[in-house]
Amino acid sequence: xxxxxxxxxxxxxxxxxxxxxxxxxxxxxxxxxxxxxxxxxxxxxxxxxxxxxxxxxxxxxxxxxxxxxxxxxxxxxxxxxxxxxxxxxxxxxxxxxxxxxxxxxxxxxxxxxxxxxxxxxxxxxxxxxxxxxxxxxxxxxxxxxxxxxxxxxxxxxxxxxxxxxxxxxxxxxxxxxxxxxxxxxxxxxxxxxxxxxxxxxxxxxxxxxxxxxxxxxxxxxxxxxxxxxxxxxxxxxxxxxxxxxxxxxxxxxxxxxxxxxxxxxxxxxxxxxxxxxxxxxxxxxxxxxxxxxxxxxxxxxxxxxxxxxxxxxxxxxxxxxxxxxxxxxxxxxxxxx
Numbered sequence: 001x002x003x004x005x006x007x008x009x010x011x012x013x014x015x016x017x018x019x020x021x022x023x024x025x026x027x028x029x030x031x032x033x034x035x036x037x038x039x040x041x042x043x044x045x046x047x048x049x050x051x052x053x054x055x056x057x058x059x060x061x062x063x064x065x066x067x068x069x070x071x072x073x074x075x076x077x078x079x080x081x082x083x084x085x086x087x088x089x090x091x092x093x094x095x096x097x098x099x100x101x102x103x104x105x106x107x108x109x110x111x112x113x114x115x116x117x118x119x120x121x122x123x124x125x126x127x128x129x130x131x132x133x134x135x136x137x138x139x140x141x142x143x144x145x146x147x148x149x150x151x152x153x154x155x156x157x158x159x160x161x162x163x164x165x166x167x168x169x170x171x172x173x174x175x176x177x178x179x180x181x182x183x184x185x186x187x188x189x190x191x192x193x194x195x196x197x198x199x200x201x202x203x204x205x206x207x208x209x210x211x212x213x214x215x216x217x218x219x220x221x222x223x224x225x226x227x228x229x230x231x232x233x234x235x236x237x238x239x240x241x242x243x244x245x246x247x248x249x250x251x252x253x254x255x256x257x258x259x260x261x262x263x264x265x266x267x268x269x270x271x272x273x274x275x276x277x278x279x280x281x282x283x284x285x286x287x288x289x290x291x292x293x294x295x296x297x298x299x300x301x302x303x304x305x306x307x308x309x310x311x312x313x314x315x316x317x318x319x320x321x322x323x324x325x326x327x328x329x330x331x332x333x334x335x336x337x
Contacts, residue, residue, distance in 0.1 A: 001055070003027045004233075005078035007111060008085030009050060009058060010034055010043035012189050013126070013180075017082060017226040022053045024230075029076045030058040031069065032085060033103075037092065038190045046187060063107025073114045080233060083111045083125040086157075089191055090130060090296060093153035104156035105163075112167050122174045122236045124229065127161055129181045129218070129264065129301045130154035138268070139218075139304035142179070142251035142260045151296040161260060169256035174236045178229060181264030181303045185222030185323060186330035194327055197278050197286065202337050206287040213272040213290065216300035218264040221323040224316030228263040231312035249307060264303025265316045277321050281328050 004021055008014035009030025018028050030050065034043055050056045057076075061068040063085055073081075087093075087103040108125070115123040132140045134148035149155040161177050168175040184194045200207045237257040246252050251260045279285055293299070309315045331337070 001025065001027045002080070003029070003076060003078045005029050005031065005073060005076055005081045007031045007063065007081075007083045010047045011084060012187060013183060013222065013225065014084040015046040015050065015187055016185075016222050017084070017229055018050050018056065020226050020230055022050070022055055025055075027055045028057075029072070029078065030056065031072060032058065032060060033062040034060050035087075037087065037089065042187075042190070062103075063110055064102055066110040066113070069110050069114060073118060077118065078120060080122045080124070081111065081115050081120050082229065082233070083108065083123065086126065088153075088189070090151050090153050091294065092191070093151045094296060097152040100152050100156045104153075105159060108160045109163065112164060116167060116171045116173055120173075122176065122233060123164070124176045124178065124233060125160060125164055127157045127177045127179045127260065128154065129179050129262070129303065130298075131158045131161065131179060132301070133298070138300060138302040139266065140262065140302060141249070141304040142262055142307055143249065150298065165253060165256055165258045168253065168258035172239060172257060174238070174257040175259075176232050176235070176237060177260045178232060179260060179262050179303075180225065181218040181220045181262065181301055183220050183222055183225050185327055188222070188327065193274075194278070194324065195331070197275065198282065198328060198331050201278065201282055201284055201286045204287065206289040207275070208289050208291050209271065209275065210291050210297060211293040211299060213270070213275070214299065215271040216268045216302065217271065217274070218267060218301050218303045219269055219274065219320050219323065220263065220265045220316055221318035221326075224265065224318050225263055228308055228312065228314060228316060231314050232261060232308070235311040249310075251307065261308050261311065262303040262305050263308055263316065264305050265318070266303055266305045267319075268300060268302040269320050274320060277324050281321070281324050
């Protein structure tokens, strides 16, 4: 039975990935800090569902606690590590930047040290579309430069990519970084737009629409995202013997078993169309509060997912209206609304 250590299993993405791997016969150990960035009860309920599976075990601890992380990892002895735990949220990084340094820089370093020491077959780590920053040529491709991050959250994630490349080069540690594009779906975080919009519309509260709605996002449904991660687990990068081995469009490093891969729906959706779809699903109009662009935000994201498809044969395909309907069904059932 293959063993995978997943950090952040009480979180939105980690929960769904763990559930998928368990359904495929993996043994999974989750490591999560249960921080109070949002309602801890939601995290506890996700973990409670996972703990119903005999092949799942978990440890509550912070990534910064390297002694505990080492102890847990040594005892579990994973074949692979999927590192998803992080201090999330672009906007919160304006209020509490130190949390991002502690969790995303120090915590990620501790995870990389575990991977190096245990010589895991593959280390996969979450990055974000936010690393593309001020880039404006779309769709975003993994081989373009990404040096203009606009928030400390994005900067820490780009730093993670650079740190991981150095470890891949120095220790021949296979690393895949995946860049997420606006993930949504059942069991989502309360700070995400879909969750906030649905909750507000049902309670007759106004929703804040930034940049007067002139924004575009590549919305990626959670099941599509974790399927992409699962398939990338088997697409282990190998250090090329020469630059000539690297196929055009592949982000594989010429000096390390390291690769960056976008996971997105490859479909740029206007924010106002997203709100329209929510209204149609709820059968109720939103009270719209139009606002200026928020500091650190970007007007658009849009993924080129050709590399993901080339490596795995898979491409996310859930359309926004279908994904929103799945979320609303869960939300109404969970909250009884």
